[in-house]
Amino acid sequence: MLRFITRRFFETIPVLWIIATATFFMVRLAPGGPFDQEKNVAPEILKNLQAHYGLNQPLWKQYLDYMGHLVHGDLGPSFKYANRTVNELISEAFPVSLELGFWALLVALALGLAAGLLAAIKPNSATDYVPMSLAMIGICLPTFVMGPLLILIFAIALGWFNPLGWDFARDRVLPALTLGGYYAAYVARLSRGGMLEMLNQDFIRTAKAKGASLARVVFKHALKGGILPVISFLGPAVAGLITGSFVVETIFEIPGLGRFFVTAAFNRDYTMVLGTVLFYATLIILLNLLVDIILVWLNPRMRFE
Amino acid sequence: MPELSQEPLPDQAGQPEPGSSLWRDAWRRLRKNRLAVFGLFALLTLAVLCTIGPLFSRYSYAEQNLRLGASPPSQAHWLGTDELGRDLLARLLYGGRISLLVGICATAVALTIGVAYGAVAGFLGGKTDAVMMRIVDIIYALPFTIFVILLMVFFGRKIVLLFIAIGAVEWLTMARIVRGQVMALKRQEFVEAAHALGLRKRRIILRHMIPNILGPVVVYATLTIPGVMLLEAFLSFLGLGVQPPMSSWGSLIKDGAAAMEEYPWMLIFPGLTLALTLFSLNFLGDGLRDALDVRASKD
Numbered sequence: 001m002l003r004f005i006t007r008r009f010f011e012t013i014p015v016l017w018i019i020a021t022a023t024f025f026m027v028r029l030a031p032g033g034p035f036d037q038e039k040n041v042a043p044e045i046l047k048n049l050q051a052h053y054g055l056n057q058p059l060w061k062q063y064l065d066y067m068g069h070l071v072h073g074d075l076g077p078s079f080k081y082a083n084r085t086v087n088e089l090i091s092e093a094f095p096v097s098l099e100l101g102f103w104a105l106l107v108a109l110a111l112g113l114a115a116g117l118l119a120a121i122k123p124n125s126a127t128d129y130v131p132m133s134l135a136m137i138g139i140c141l142p143t144f145v146m147g148p149l150l151i152l153i154f155a156i157a158l159g160w161f162n163p164l165g166w167d168f169a170r171d172r173v174l175p176a177l178t179l180g181g182y183y184a185a186y187v188a189r190l191s192r193g194g195m196l197e198m199l200n201q202d203f204i205r206t207a208k209a210k211g212a213s214l215a216r217v218v219f220k221h222a223l224k225g226g227i228l229p230v231i232s233f234l235g236p237a238v239a240g241l242i243t244g245s246f247v248v249e250t251i252f253e254i255p256g257l258g259r260f261f262v263t264a265a266f267n268r269d270y271t272m273v274l275g276t277v278l279f280y281a282t283l284i285i286l287l288n289l290l291v292d293i294i295l296v297w298l299n300p301r302m303r304f305e
Numbered sequence: 306m307p308e309l310s311q312e313p314l315p316d317q318a319g320q321p322e323p324g325s326s327l328w329r330d331a332w333r334r335l336r337k338n339r340l341a342v343f344g345l346f347a348l349l350t351l352a353v354l355c356t357i358g359p360l361f362s363r364y365s366y367a368e369q370n371l372r373l374g375a376s377p378p379s380q381a382h383w384l385g386t387d388e389l390g391r392d393l394l395a396r397l398l399y400g401g402r403i404s405l406l407v408g409i410c411a412t413a414v415a416l417t418i419g420v421a422y423g424a425v426a427g428f429l430g431g432k433t434d435a436v437m438m439r440i441v442d443i444i445y446a447l448p449f450t451i452f453v454i455l456l457m458v459f460f461g462r463k464i465v466l467l468f469i470a471i472g473a474v475e476w477l478t479m480a481r482i483v484r485g486q487v488m489a490l491k492r493q494e495f496v497e498a499a500h501a502l503g504l505r506k507r508r509i510i511l512r513h514m515i516p517n518i519l520g521p522v523v524v525y526a527t528l529t530i531p532g533v534m535l536l537e538a539f540l541s542f543l544g545l546g547v548q549p550p551m552s553s554w555g556s557l558i559k560d561g562a563a564a565m566e567e568y569p570w571m572l573i574f575p576g577l578t579l580a581l582t583l584f585s586l587n588f589l590g591d592g593l594r595d596a597l598d599v600r601a602s603k604d
Contacts, residue, residue: 026452027455030460031459139587140587141576142538144538144562145576145579147562148558148561148572149572152572236445243450247542247543250543261454262454265454265455265459
């Protein structure tokens with residue numbers, strides 16, 4: 001187990017290096033620059049700006065400089081936000097995204113597992129069809145349709161929530177539902193499938209025959225195996241939650257890292273783009289590792305591989 | 306099954322014509338699945354409407370009528386108009402062409418890369434396979450959508466680039482599926498039997514391997530199209546997809562979301578159309594999976 005973790009951990013280093021290099025050159029070789037949109041910049045000032053950020057040096061030297069700083073965890077200064085470092089900007093914006101992601105994941109797991117278990121206990125009945133049809137609708141409504149629709153219904157027509165913003169506790173509800181809804185639907189389908197497979201196993205029939213209550217059969221015996229598909233789905237789900245947060249943060253005007261990333265890309269804020277990509281990549285790789293560890297822990301058969 | 310045995314086998318040499326019974330059985334099973342048939346029907350209708358609809362429309366997708374402005378659905382404009390007085394139906398059908406085209410082309414790109422990569426890994430096996438699949442695992446864990454966003458921002462918003470960028474993201478699962486199938490097929494008795502009977506490799510591949518891989522590939526391609534269309538809509542929503550005055554469903558939803566308070570129809574119709582399409586594709590994919598699953602074909 002420990003060997004598996006160490007091996008995977010050391011594997012991330014070359015992967016991150018490849019990502020950093022690929023992103024660096026992709027961003028630099030693309031047409032346009034960070035100071036293109038500023039109006040009426042005198043050539044001398046432009047030259048000074050470029051010298052200040054080291055843009056006048058040859059590309060390979062810039063790359064080595066960037067990598068040198070990166071090894072120390074320094075993501076460099078932002079090109080668009082004067083006198084701010086990328087580290088500062090990320091540490092300010094990320095907690096907001098993290099909170100959004102937390103609520104969305106909670107929505108996904110709570111709603112999804114509840115619907116999936118309900119459906120699996122009595123398959124092909126009303127308690128199966130209703131939640132599963134809702135889940136199918138949830139899968140087919142992308143975040144950017146769901147978000148505006150929720151605003152239209154619950155904020156504008158009914159007036160229960162604020163349409164935009166991130167200031168009060170209830171401002172969390174609509175964004176979390178928007179972002180988590182799709183994953184709730186997916187979790188519902190996966191947990192239904194997983195539970196159905198488990199509930200048909202011999203050991204479940206034995207447990208039932210020995211007089212275990214329905215709750216005990218479901219939660220004590222079947223759940224551990226039944227949610228394995230859900231756990232393996234959590235890895236890709238987290239990556240999806242991050243990209244989904246770009247849209248949700250844009251729709252609800254939430255000051256999180258996702259919105260920052262999209263604006264940074266539009267602004268050619270080289271260091272900010274690179275920093276965010278590396279930050280997200282590290283996050284996703286570590287979370288995937290965590291998911292794998294949980295999987296091995298839940299499924300003893302995988303321990304010997 | 307006596308009614309099947311009367312069918313002549315389409316056995317032209319060299320023709321990768323899949324065995325008749327598999328596809329005939331699959332079609333029979335698919336027809337029984339009402340949701341899948343509905344999906345197929347809805348998709349065909351949408352495709353026909355989007356292809357020939359704009360030819361019969363009184364309005365073009367870019368034709369403005371500033372005096373009219375945004376108007377709710379009426380007899381002249383069945384789905385209403387946007388702020389510039391452009392007919393929403395015309396824009397929706399035109400956008401459908403783009404969205405469906407992106408869906409099909411990007412899936413084709415993903416299919417080509419995925420099948421080739423997966424088949425090579427599966428055929429070669431051993432160390433090569435281990436390295437190739439480890440690469441897929443690693444790429445799998447990367448935030449690839451982020452790279453698509455970067456590609457689209459930094460290298461202009463050309464539609465060809467959209468196909469390639471999306472296709473480059475979506476091939477991974479296909480590669481895994483094809484590799485798994487090829488690995489499993491290599492060891493199957495009927496392939497060994499074909500070898501033992503002295504059939505040539507080419508014939509084994511065309512007649513025995515491909516028809517068996519085709520099922521999962523078709524199923525997964527059907528399930529990839531909605532993912533691809535979603536990604537296109539997502540990019541268009543962020544302003545990175547097709548550029549005005551062209552429209553795609555994603556860009557129409559973006560415009561609709563911006564104007565939903567005053568002109569809700571601008572959001573509702575494109576949103577519903579996209580949802581209906583994704584719904585149909587998902588059901589058709591599920592139905593095809595049930596219909597083409599060879600292991601289930603015994604019952």
